[in-house]
Amino acid sequence: MMTAVGRRGWNLSSIALSLVLALGTGGAARAGEATPKTYISPYYFGHSELSGTLPEVGQRLPKIPAVVRFAADQSPGRHGGTMRLLVGRERDTRLMVVYGYARLVRYDRNYQLVPDLLEKFEVEEGRIFTLHLRPGHRWSDGRPFTAQDFKYYWQDVALNPELSPGGPPRVLMVDGRKPVFEVLSETVVRYTWQKPNPHFLPALAGASPKFIYRPAHYLKRFHIKYADPARLKRATAKQRLHNWSALHSLKDNLYRFDNPDLPTLHPWRNTTRGPAQRFVFLRNPYYHRVDPDGRQLPYIDRVILRVSSPSLIAAKTSGGETDLQARSLAFNQYTFLKMGEKRGRYKVHLWRTARGAHLALYPNLNVADPVWRGLFWNAQFRRALSLGIDRHEINQVLYYGLGTEGNNSVLPGSALYDPSVRYRWARYDVKKANELLDGLGLTERNDRGLRLLPNGRPMEIIIESSGEHTEQTDILELVHDSWLKLGIKMFSRPSQREILRKRVLSGQAMMAIWGGLTAGIATPDVSPAELAPTNPYQFHWPRWGLWFSSLGKQGTPPALPAARRLLTLYRNWETATSQDQRARIWRRMLELHADQVLTLGLIAAIPQPVVIGATLRNVPEVAVYHWNPGAYFGIYSPDTFWIARGK
Amino acid sequence: MFYFFLRRLSVMVPTLLVISILIFVIIQLPPGDYLSTLISELQAQGEDVDQEKLNFLRQRYGLDRPVVEQYALWMKGIFMYGDFGYSFEHNLPVVDVVGDQVFLSIIIAFTTILFTWIVSFPIGVYSATHQYSAADHTLTFIGFLGLATPNFLLALILMYLANVYFGISIGGLMEPHFLDQPWSWDKAVSIAEHLWVPVIVIGTAGTATLIRRLRANLLDELQKPYVNTARAKGLSETRLLLKYPMRVALNPFIADIGNLLPQLLSSAAIVSVVLSLPTTGPLLLRALQSQDMYLAGFLLMCLSLLTVIGMFLSDLALAALDPRIRLTGIRQK
Numbered sequence: 001m002m003t004a005v006g007r008r009g010w011n012l013s014s015i016a017l018s019l020v021l022a023l024g025t026g027g028a029a030r031a032g033e034a035t036p037k038t039y040i041s042p043y044y045f046g047h048s049e050l051s052g053t054l055p056e057v058g059q060r061l062p063k064i065p066a067v068v069r070f071a072a073d074q075s076p077g078r079h080g081g082t083m084r085l086l087v088g089r090e091r092d093t094r095l096m097v098v099y100g101y102a103r104l105v106r107y108d109r110n111y112q113l114v115p116d117l118l119e120k121f122e123v124e125e126g127r128i129f130t131l132h133l134r135p136g137h138r139w140s141d142g143r144p145f146t147a148q149d150f151k152y153y154w155q156d157v158a159l160n161p162e163l164s165p166g167g168p169p170r171v172l173m174v175d176g177r178k179p180v181f182e183v184l185s186e187t188v189v190r191y192t193w194q195k196p197n198p199h200f201l202p203a204l205a206g207a208s209p210k211f212i213y214r215p216a217h218y219l220k221r222f223h224i225k226y227a228d229p230a231r232l233k234r235a236t237a238k239q240r241l242h243n244w245s246a247l248h249s250l251k252d253n254l255y256r257f258d259n260p261d262l263p264t265l266h267p268w269r270n271t272t273r274g275p276a277q278r279f280v281f282l283r284n285p286y287y288h289r290v291d292p293d294g295r296q297l298p299y300i301d302r303v304i305l306r307v308s309s310p311s312l313i314a315a316k317t318s319g320g321e322t323d324l325q326a327r328s329l330a331f332n333q334y335t336f337l338k339m340g341e342k343r344g345r346y347k348v349h350l351w352r353t354a355r356g357a358h359l360a361l362y363p364n365l366n367v368a369d370p371v372w373r374g375l376f377w378n379a380q381f382r383r384a385l386s387l388g389i390d391r392h393e394i395n396q397v398l399y400y401g402l403g404t405e406g407n408n409s410v411l412p413g414s415a416l417y418d419p420s421v422r423y424r425w426a427r428y429d430v431k432k433a434n435e436l437l438d439g440l441g442l443t444e445r446n447d448r449g450l451r452l453l454p455n456g457r458p459m460e461i462i463i464e465s466s467g468e469h470t471e472q473t474d475i476l477e478l479v480h481d482s483w484l485k486l487g488i489k490m491f492s493r494p495s496q497r498e499i500l501r502k503r504v505l506s507g508q509a510m511m512a513i514w515g516g517l518t519a520g521i522a523t524p525d526v527s528p529a530e531l532a533p534t535n536p537y538q539f540h541w542p543r544w545g546l547w548f549s550s551l552g553k554q555g556t557p558p559a560l561p562a563a564r565r566l567l568t569l570y571r572n573w574e575t576a577t578s579q580d581q582r583a584r585i586w587r588r589m590l591e592l593h594a595d596q597v598l599t600l601g602l603i604a605a606i607p608q609p610v611v612i613g614a615t616l617r618n619v620p621e622v623a624v625y626h627w628n629p630g631a632y633f634g635i636y637s638p639d640t641f642w643i644a645r646g647k
Numbered sequence: 648m649f650y651f652f653l654r655r656l657s658v659m660v661p662t663l664l665v666i667s668i669l670i671f672v673i674i675q676l677p678p679g680d681y682l683s684t685l686i687s688e689l690q691a692q693g694e695d696v697d698q699e700k701l702n703f704l705r706q707r708y709g710l711d712r713p714v715v716e717q718y719a720l721w722m723k724g725i726f727m728y729g730d731f732g733y734s735f736e737h738n739l740p741v742v743d744v745v746g747d748q749v750f751l752s753i754i755i756a757f758t759t760i761l762f763t764w765i766v767s768f769p770i771g772v773y774s775a776t777h778q779y780s781a782a783d784h785t786l787t788f789i790g791f792l793g794l795a796t797p798n799f800l801l802a803l804i805l806m807y808l809a810n811v812y813f814g815i816s817i818g819g820l821m822e823p824h825f826l827d828q829p830w831s832w833d834k835a836v837s838i839a840e841h842l843w844v845p846v847i848v849i850g851t852a853g854t855a856t857l858i859r860r861l862r863a864n865l866l867d868e869l870q871k872p873y874v875n876t877a878r879a880k881g882l883s884e885t886r887l888l889l890k891y892p893m894r895v896a897l898n899p900f901i902a903d904i905g906n907l908l909p910q911l912l913s914s915a916a917i918v919s920v921v922l923s924l925p926t927t928g929p930l931l932l933r934a935l936q937s938q939d940m941y942l943a944g945f946l947l948m949c950l951s952l953l954t955v956i957g958m959f960l961s962d963l964a965l966a967a968l969d970p971r972i973r974l975t976g977i978r979q980k
Binding site for chain 2 (some may be wrong): 164240241248250258
C-alpha cells in the first residue's frame with residue numbers, strides 16, 4: 001500500500017509523476033515547514049470579527065490548514081487590494097474556478113499530484129482510493145464540508161436518474177461498472193473499483209475538474225427527495241422551468257460559478273448574479289490555505305471580472321484596465337502590448353505554451369473520394385507531405401523564430417519527450433519527398449508540372465480552416481509554396497467551425513488545419529486518448545472516433561492497421577497498473593504516430609503574452625500557460641498573488 | 648378612418664406569425680445547435696468538454712426534436728404562458744436577460760437621432776436655399792466624408808484618442824466601477840462622458856443622408872409655382888420657407904418613423920460590438936453566433952414587432968398630416 005501524507009510523503013509514492021519542467025526556477029522549494037502556531041486574519045474581516053458576525057480566523061480554518069510553500073520566485077505578501085481581469089463572455093465566470101484552483105488533489109508546479117482540499121489520500125492497487133478530508137473544513141457559508149457532501153453527490157446526484165440520465169460520469173465508471181462508495185467516517189470516504197482507474201485523480205485535479213462532492217446542505221432544498229414538494233414546485237415555476245431536476249441543475253453549477261448562493265471552497269466567491277457586465281468576487285472567509293507565517297489566503301480581497309468584447313481586450317489592456325491578463329491576448333499583439341507598458345503600468349512576459357503543435361494539418365483518413373483516401377492511407381504519401389513542409393520558414397516568417405518546429409508530439413520538458421520522435425519525417429527535404437512520391441508511381445505530370453492522380457486528375461489538395469485566424473491563412477500560403485515543389489497544388493478554404501466539422505465528418509473535406517495535441521507536456525498518467533481514435537472531433541479519423549465514442553452505434557470501426565493498433569494501446573493504458581507500463585505505452589503510441597505521420601505538425605510552443613500589473617507580485621515571469629494540466633494561472637496559485645503598496 | 652385603423656391592425660397579426668416562422672427557420676438553418684457551437688468554442692480555447700453532460704442538456708432543451716416540434720413548443724410557450732423560452736448561454740429566461748440593455752440602447756439611439764436632427768436640419772435647409780454656394784459645397788463635402796468613412800474605423804480611432812487624451816476608458820458606456828451599480832449622478836455623468844463617441848460615430852452616416860434628402864426635397868418644392876405666388880404676395884422668406892415647402896419636405900421623415908422604432912433597439916450593432924457597448928445589438932449578434940436560438944428569436948421578434956408598430960404609426964401620422972393622402976382609395980375601386 002502506498003501512502004501519501006501531506007506533500008512531503010507524497011514524494012515517496014510510486015504513482016507520483018516525476019516530471020520536472022525546466023522552468024528556470026529550479027522547481028518549487030520543498031523544505032518542510034511546520035504549521036504556523038497562530039493565524040493572521042485579513043484586515044478585511046476585522047469589522048465582522050469584532051462585531052461577532054464572523055468567527056475568528058482560528059475557528060474559520062480547518063484544524064490542519066494547508067500551508068503554502070513558496071517557490072524560489074515567490075515570496076510572502078500582504079493582505080488586501082483588488083485584482084481586475086477582463087473576460088470575453090459572461091460565461092467566463094468559470095475562469096475563477098480555473099484560476100482559483102482549489103481541488104481535492106491538485107498539480108503542483110512540477111506537475112505532481114498533491115492533496116489540497118484533502119489532507120491526504122491513499123491509493124491501493126490503482127483501484128482503491130481513500131480520501132481524507134481536513135477536519136473542521138468549512139464551505140464559504142460556514143457550514144462544515146464533510147463526507148456527507150460526497151455521499152449526497154454520489155447517491156442523490158450521480159445515481160439519480162433524473163439528474164444524471166446517463167448515469168455517473170465516465171471517469172467514475174470502469175468497464176461500465178460503478179465503484180463501491182463508502183463513508184468511513186465524517187472525514188474519510190473511499191471509492192473502490194474492480195479494476196484500476198487511472199482517470200480518477202487527474203479528473204479531480206483537472207482545470208475543469210470533476211466535482212465528486214456538492215454542498216449538500218444548500219442543494220437539498222432543491223432535491224425532490226429532501227425538499228418540501230409545494231415549495232419546490234413554486235420555485236421551479238418561478239424560474240419558468242418544467243421540472244425540479246432542471247432547477248437543481250441550474251442551482252448546482254460549481255464549475256460555472258454563476259450562482260452567488262452556492263457555497264464554494266475556492267479562494268474567492270462570486271457575489272454577482274448575472275446577467276451583468278462586471279462580476280465581483282470576494283474572499284472566502286473559510287478558505288483552507290495559509291502562508292508560512294500563518295496569514296490566511298488569499299492575499300487579495302477582491303477580484304473583479306469585467307466582460308468586454310474579446311477584440312477590445314488588447315486595447316483595454318494597453319490602457320491599463322487589467323492587472324492580470326492572458327486571455328484574448330495573442331502572440332501577434334506582443335509588440336503592441338510592449339509599447340503600452342508604460343502608459344498602462346504593467347509588464348508583458350512571454351510564457352511558454354504546451355500544445356503538441358500550435359497548428360497541425362489533418363489529412364482526413366475518412367475522406368469520401370476513394371482516390372484520395374487511397375493516398376492518405378499510404379504512410380509513404382503522408383511522410384512525403386510532411387517532408388515537403390518548410391517548418392523553419394514558417395517559424396521565421398510568422399513567429400520571429402521563437403516557435404519550436406517539428407511533429408505534433410510532446411514537447412521538450414515532458415518526461416516522454418524524445419527528439420527523434422519530434423523530428424521524424426519533419427525536416428524539410430524536397431528531394432526525399434519527391435523520391436517517395438515517385439516511388440508511389442505518381443510520376444505523371446501535367447503541363448504545369450503538377451503530379452497526376454492515378455485517375456488522371458491533377459493533384460490538388462484543399463485544406464479547410466475554421467476561418468477565424470488570418471494566421472492560418474498565412475501559414476497555408478507558405479505550405480502552398482513548398483508543396484508546389486513536390487508537384488502538389490494546395491488551396492486553402494476558410495469556412496466556419498461548425499461547417500468545417502460537418503464536412504470533415506461526412507468526408508467532404510480532404511484536409512483540415514487545427515490546433516495539435518493538448519497534452520504537449522504529458523506525463524505517463526495523463527490520458528493518451530488524443531493519440532487514438534476516440535473522439536469524433538479528431539479531424540484525421542472522425543468516423544473512427546465516432547465509432548469509439550458512441551460505443552459502436554455510429555461511425556465505422558478503425559480500418560487502418562496503425563489506428564487499430566493505437567486503440568489497442570490506449571485500452572492497454574487504461575488497465576495498466578504501474579507508471580512504467582503507462583510510460584511504455586505512451587512512448588509506443590508517440591513513436592507510432594511520428595512514424596506513421598498521422599497528423600502533420602507544423603509549429604509548436606508559440607509564446608503566450610501575459611500582462612502583469614506593475615504592483616502585482618508573485619506571478620512568475622517564466623512559466624507555462626496551459627489548460628490541462630495547469631489550469632492557466634491555477635498551478636501558480638493566484639491565492640498567493642498579492643498587491644504591493646505603491647502608486 | 649376607423650376602418651383603416653382596424654384593417655391595418657388585423658393585418659399585423661398574420662404578418663407577425665409569418666415573421667416568427669421565418670425567424671425560427673433561419674436561426675435553425677446553420678448546421679449544429681447551441682451545444683455543438685459551445686463545444687467547438689471551448690475546444691478552440693484548448694478546453695475539454697464533458698460529452699455526457701452535453702447529451703443530457705440536448706435532451707433537456709429539446710434540441711434533439713424536429714424543427715416543427717420545437718417551433719410549436721416555442722409558440723405554445725408564448726401564447727399560453729407568456730414564456731419566450733430560455734437562454735442557454737445565460738442560463739436564464741430570455742426576458743430576464745434583456746434588461747438594462749434595452750434602456751441603454753434606447754438612450755444611445757435617442758441621443759443619436761437627436762444629434763442627427765440637430766446637425767442636419769439647419770445644414771440641409773441652408774444648403775437647399777443657398778444651392779451651389781461655397782458653403783453648400785463645403786457642407787456637402789463634409790457630409791459625404793461622414794457617409795464614406797467606415798463606422799467601425801472611426802469608432803476605433805475616436806476611442807483610442809479619447810483614451811489617450813481624455814483618459815476615458817476604452818469601450819463600454821461608463822467607467823468600469825459604475826457597472827452594475829445603482830443609478831447615481833456620477834454614473835449619469837460617466838455615461839455622458841462615454842456617450843459622445845458612439846453618438847458621433849453612429850450619427851455621422853445618418854447625418855449625411857438626412858442632409859442630402861432634406862436638401863433634395865426642399866429643392867423640389869422651392870421650384871414650384873406656389874412658392875413664387877407666396878413670394879409675390881409678399882410673404883417673408885423665413886415664414887414662407889417654414890410654412891409651405893418645409894412641411895411638404897418633411898413627409899419622408901414622418902414615413903421614416905416606422906424605421907426609427909426598431910432602430911431604438913438595434914442601434915448600430917457593428918459599432919456597438921466594436922465599442923463594446925452594453926446594448927442589444929451585440930447581444931443579438933452573440934445569440935446568433937452561438938445559436939442561442941430563443942434569445943435570438945426573442946430579440947428578432949421584438950424588432951419585428953416594433954417595425955410593424957412603427958409602420959402603423961407612421962401610416963397614421965401621414966394620414967393625419969398630409970391632406971393629399973386619402974383613406975378611401977381601396978374602397979372606391
